[in-house]
Amino acid sequence: MSVYRTLTAAEAVDYARQHAGLAQPDALVAAEEVGDGNLNLVFKILDGQGISRAIVKQALPYVRCVGESWPLTPDRARIEAEILLVHGEFCPRHTVKILHHDAGLAVMIQEDLSDHLIWRRELLKGAFYPQAARQLGEYLAQTLFHTSDFYQPPQRKKAEVSRFTNPEMCQITEDLVFTDPYIEHERNASDPSLAADVAAIQADRALKAAVAALKHRFLSQAQALLHGDIHSGSIFVAQGRLKVIDAEFGYYGPVGFDIGTAMGNLLLNYCGLPGLLALREAAAAREQRLQDVRELWLAFAGGFQALAAEKSRDIMLAEPDYVRRFLREVWIDALGYCGTELIRRTIGFAHVADLDSITDESMRHECQRHALNLGKMLIFAAAHISDADALVARIRQNG
Amino acid sequence: MSVYRTLTAAEAVDYARQHAGLAQPDALVAAEEVGDGNLNLVFKILDGQGISRAIVKQALPYVRCVGESWPLTPDRARIEAEILLVHGEFCPRHTVKILHHDAGLAVMIQEDLSDHLIWRRELLKGAFYPQAARQLGEYLAQTLFHTSDFYQPPQRKKAEVSRFTNPEMCQITEDLVFTDPYIEHERNASDPSLAADVAAIQADRALKAAVAALKHRFLSQAQALLHGDIHSGSIFVAQGRLKVIDAEFGYYGPVGFDIGTAMGNLLLNYCGLPGLLALREAAAAREQRLQDVRELWLAFAGGFQALAAEKSRDIMLAEPDYVRRFLREVWIDALGYCGTELIRRTIGFAHVADLDSITDESMRHECQRHALNLGKMLIFAAAHISDADALVARIRQNG
The missing domain is CATH 3.90.1200.10 (Aminoglycoside phosphotransferase (APH), C-terminal lobe)
Structure with a gap:
């Protein structure tokens, strides 16, 4: 568990290289912030061909669409990752796969779903x-x-x-x-x-x-x-x-x-x-x-x-x-x-x-x-x- | 919080002297084990006239009426004391008063109710x-x-x-x-x-x-x-x-x-x-x-x-x-x-x-x-x- 800080795009790439468990981590070269609108930082992690290979999602300590005036616990990222792991155990076919998560950084790496x-x-x-x-x-x-x-x-x-x-x-x-x-x-x-x-x-x-x-x-x-x-x-x-x-x-x-x-x-x-x-x-x-x-x-x-x-x-x-x-x-x-x-x-x-x-x-x-x-x-x-x-x-x- | 050990009658008297908060703790001189049948050790703590002045209740780590073959968490004593404190906050008139409790020893001291x-x-x-x-x-x-x-x-x-x-x-x-x-x-x-x-x-x-x-x-x-x-x-x-x-x-x-x-x-x-x-x-x-x-x-x-x-x-x-x-x-x-x-x-x-x-x-x-x-x-x-x-x-x- 690490101490919380907001990841930059470059740090998100590094993080995915280290933790996504891909066969060729060095193939990951860039990150594209796609957001999810309301609450979180979300990066697509891209290879040299610009193809997304994994998703890095980090909870911000406030409601993104409102701003820092509405604080919100980053512990939701731990809860989310652990729920998706439990749901994935019982319904792997229809639950996004969690490749890694870190409660301290409030971050998780998910499988890429760009073909969906x-x-x-x-x-x-x-x-x-x-x-x-x-x-x-x-x-x-x-x-x-x-x-x-x-x-x-x-x-x-x-x-x-x-x-x-x-x-x-x-x-x-x-x-x-x-x-x-x-x-x-x-x-x-x-x-x-x-x-x-x-x-x-x-x-x-x-x-x-x-x-x-x-x-x-x-x-x-x-x-x-x-x-x-x-x-x-x-x-x-x-x-x-x-x-x-x-x-x-x-x-x-x-x-x-x-x-x-x-x-x-x-x-x-x-x-x-x-x-x-x-x-x-x-x-x-x-x-x-x-x-x-x-x-x-x-x-x-x-x-x-x-x-x-x-x-x-x-x-x-x-x-x-x-x-x-x-x-x-x-x-x-x-x-x-x-x-x-x-x-x-x-x-x-x-x-x-x-x-x-x-x-x-x-x-x-x-x-x-x-x-x-x-x-x-x-x-x-x-x-x-x-x-x-x-x-x-x-x-x-x-x- | 203390380390768990089963209290003897003499220890129960000492414990009540220290923690019951009575005006004259030295008046407490004896303990009578009254049990509650199923689960716990219960002592009436008596003064020199043989009058009960407080109750010391300790959870045993097993079901008393069955024996050590049915173990049971002493943490129930913490839960019980904390529930009675919450209930006592909202209905002091009809909830037994908790004078002291110690989660480690799984023990609590209650007001005496011998007139009930x-x-x-x-x-x-x-x-x-x-x-x-x-x-x-x-x-x-x-x-x-x-x-x-x-x-x-x-x-x-x-x-x-x-x-x-x-x-x-x-x-x-x-x-x-x-x-x-x-x-x-x-x-x-x-x-x-x-x-x-x-x-x-x-x-x-x-x-x-x-x-x-x-x-x-x-x-x-x-x-x-x-x-x-x-x-x-x-x-x-x-x-x-x-x-x-x-x-x-x-x-x-x-x-x-x-x-x-x-x-x-x-x-x-x-x-x-x-x-x-x-x-x-x-x-x-x-x-x-x-x-x-x-x-x-x-x-x-x-x-x-x-x-x-x-x-x-x-x-x-x-x-x-x-x-x-x-x-x-x-x-x-x-x-x-x-x-x-x-x-x-x-x-x-x-x-x-x-x-x-x-x-x-x-x-x-x-x-x-x-x-x-x-x-x-x-x-x-x-x-x-x-x-x-x-x-x-x-x-x-x-x-």
């Missing part, structure tokens, strides 16, 4: 990856099952809960997802023409009570080691392949949070498509998103149920009736968290290109209102939606 | 303490509210969850309460004539699935800093006074567990009374127990709701509709945990005198069967029992 593309950007263009949703569901089933009480011995699991306690990053989620959008707050941002919609949300006490229940579970329900921020911008895809990155918001939390966040980002795309693509392309892409949401859930639930039948170590939790009952609770939670993701990405601090990049103003507002209404519907109706087909039918009804 | 009596022994005799249930409800409201996400700042609460991680003691509960009674296990003990009842419980898959849900919440739901073993033997009473002791099973868990354990032990007494007292006395004492259960819940729920309205720091959880919804969930959980307590105290490893001290064999079996049936009913019907009056009506129907 960021899923969100593909979704914005209407590009369809028909296996991606199923693969994401498989990643969620493997990582969430194997870190849960179904599989982890109870004493070991309790130690893992402490190891992955992530208070500063969790507080960002607690504030930005579960509090700010429902009160007046300077961190909120939304188009002025949505003011009446925002005011209605902030005056809706039944909605606040339902969101409070979701927040309380986020604060207290240590079910599994979550990714914690599994949106389409944290996922790389290629034909037939999918890799998850960026786990710095991870901690032991409610399983439904990861499922709901993933579904929510697919539905944000669904809501934005009429403003992103031409009429016919948008309609086709919307059908693909509904299919994605359905596949994601079925792959997760089917995978989890099969793992629970085969590998549960807790003989009480293994009872098949309980596994079904648990998955029903996860489903209801997931729909609620999907709803909060739709709302907070529309009127909170951190928006998504699926809505904000729509250039036509009235179309953008229409899509944003759709996201808000869909979010509210999901939060209120969660317990009354029986399965993935019923969800798809509800979403169609909603517009 | 153990509630279970009083209940066995049919002695009624009309304020006790309300006071216990108040203790539970104060300690559980103030350690929950309603009141604790989220980052601090996460640190507290780690500080009070109690894996070895929790595993005892996980095994003895939520697993063993539902499988064949050598640790189980029950009268042979209950064999058919035991077999029926162990073959009841719907019951297992319902108990699995309770176990999973015990394993994963860090709602508040629980006492963890709040039965009538952990509670001292005197006219108008009540003090809680023995928190070594405490950890951050589901609020309903403490409520349900407390209610369950009152109902174990209810089930045993026909075998403990003469007909008319038993009938009167049963009415008192039903009144106790009702008062306990109303004092807890009313206290929690008032504290939430007045002192919640989380503005989302503070929403009154959410507080009501949360208390409804705690109620359902509590009835389930009450049911598991009734079952495990009848056919599991650790029994209670309320049933086992009944000398007439067929009467004892009848009372034990009643406890088992009441336990099953509560586990299955929990979500359908609307309030404390409905609970009392159900219990009466059950026999």
Whole structure:
């Protein structure tokens, strides 16, 4: 473990030469800062042909997109690397490979994924990856099952809960997802023409009570080691392949949070498509998103149920009736968290290109209102939606 | 912090002289080992008149009632002392006072409570303490509210969850309460004539699935800093006074567990009374127990709701509709945990005198069967029992 200092591009190259474990480390000659926008320093480490061979990611001691006025623990880099190592143990196919990490420098070296593309950007263009949703569901089933009480011995699991306690990053989620959008707050941002919609949300006490229940579970329900921020911008895809990155918001939390966040980002795309693509392309892409949401859930639930039948170590939790009952609770939670993701990405601090990049103003507002209404519907109706087909039918009804 | 060694009686006197903080430490002259039966060394420290002035309690590195073959971390003494200090901060009136503690020696000095009596022994005799249930409800409201996400700042609460991680003691509960009674296990003990009842419980898959849900919440739901073993033997009473002791099973868990354990032990007494007292006395004492259960819940729920309205720091959880919804969930959980307590105290490893001290064999079996049936009913019907009056009506129907 080394003492923290911010790496220059040249130091990042040196660091990768020493620690990436490549066959020919001297082939690494340059670094390109690609950033990830919000929080960290990210370098692609290039060989003499300009081909990226590894990624060096370093946590800065503040929120990059805000500045040094919002300090943030570099310990998130240790947590992120250790989560990706755990997830990689249980789902190597869909977790980015960590080649090295150093808690003191808050740095990690990841495998290069230049032959993949960021899923969100593909979704914005209407590009369809028909296996991606199923693969994401498989990643969620493997990582969430194997870190849960179904599989982890109870004493070991309790130690893992402490190891992955992530208070500063969790507080960002607690504030930005579960509090700010429902009160007046300077961190909120939304188009002025949505003011009446925002005011209605902030005056809706039944909605606040339902969101409070979701927040309380986020604060207290240590079910599994979550990714914690599994949106389409944290996922790389290629034909037939999918890799998850960026786990710095991870901690032991409610399983439904990861499922709901993933579904929510697919539905944000669904809501934005009429403003992103031409009429016919948008309609086709919307059908693909509904299919994605359905596949994601079925792959997760089917995978989890099969793992629970085969590998549960807790003989009480293994009872098949309980596994079904648990998955029903996860489903209801997931729909609620999907709803909060739709709302907070529309009127909170951190928006998504699926809505904000729509250039036509009235179309953008229409899509944003759709996201808000869909979010509210999901939060209120969660317990009354029986399965993935019923969800798809509800979403169609909603517009 | 000192290095662990088992204290002799003479050393316990010396220790109390040094650390109890009494005005005249030299007045302490003798120690009487009173034990607490299962886990620890407990000395009353006496003055020259033979009057107990303080209690020295030391954790042994194994389960006392089993022997050195069942090792158990002495760290439970640190956790217990720190829990009682936290609970004492929020409910000094009903928490035993910790005068000193030392993690290395796994020892603590508590205020003397010789002017109190153990509630279970009083209940066995049919002695009624009309304020006790309300006071216990108040203790539970104060300690559980103030350690929950309603009141604790989220980052601090996460640190507290780690500080009070109690894996070895929790595993005892996980095994003895939520697993063993539902499988064949050598640790189980029950009268042979209950064999058919035991077999029926162990073959009841719907019951297992319902108990699995309770176990999973015990394993994963860090709602508040629980006492963890709040039965009538952990509670001292005197006219108008009540003090809680023995928190070594405490950890951050589901609020309903403490409520349900407390209610369950009152109902174990209810089930045993026909075998403990003469007909008319038993009938009167049963009415008192039903009144106790009702008062306990109303004092807890009313206290929690008032504290939430007045002192919640989380503005989302503070929403009154959410507080009501949360208390409804705690109620359902509590009835389930009450049911598991009734079952495990009848056919599991650790029994209670309320049933086992009944000398007439067929009467004892009848009372034990009643406890088992009441336990099953509560586990299955929990979500359908609307309030404390409905609970009392159900219990009466059950026999």
